[in-house]
Amino acid sequence: MKITVTENMFKEQFVRMNRADNFSSAGLSALFEYLEDMEKDIGEEYELDVIALCCDFTESDIDTIANDYDIDLSDCVELEEQFNIVLDFLESETTVIYSDEDTGTILYANF
Numbered sequence: 001m002k003i004t005v006t007e008n009m010f011k012e013q014f015v016r017m018n019r020a021d022n023f024s025s026a027g028l029s030a031l032f033e034y035l036e037d038m039e040k041d042i043g044e045e046y047e048l049d050v051i052a053l054c055c056d057f058t059e060s061d062i063d064t065i066a067n068d069y070d071i072d073l074s075d076c077v078e079l080e081e082q083f084n085i086v087l088d089f090l091e092s093e094t095t096v097i098y099s100d101e102d103t104g105t106i107l108y109a110n111f
Contacts (some may be wrong), residue, residue: 007029010028011025011028014028014050017050019051022054026028026100027097031057031097032096044078055111057111060106071085071089073086076081083099083104094110095108
C-alpha cells in the first residue's frame with residue numbers, strides 16, 4: 001500500500017526523524033522536486049527514506065565544501081567568484097540539486 005506524499009508531508013518526515021537541520025526549507029523543496037522528476041524519468045515510484053537521503057545528499061556552505069574537497073579559493077576576492085568556483089567543481093563531479101548564491105549554500109549528491 002502506498003500513499004502520495006505532498007511536499008509538506010515530505011518536509012514533516014525530516015522533522016519526525018530528527019533530521020530537520022540537515023537541509024534548509026528551500027533545499028528540501030528542491031530535493032522533493034528532484035525526486036518527483038526522477039520518478040517521472042525512470043517510471044518508478046521512490047520509497048521515502050529520510051536517513052538514506054541524509055546520507056546521499058548534503059547541503060552546505062561554500063567554505064565548508066571548499067575545505068572538504070580541497071578547493072583553493074585563495075585567489076578569489078569576491079564571494080560571487082568563490083561561489084561560482086565551488087558550484088562549477090560540484091557540477092563537474094556530481095549532481096547539484098539546489099544552489100543559493102545569496103546564502104552561499106549548495107545542495108548536492110554526495111560522491
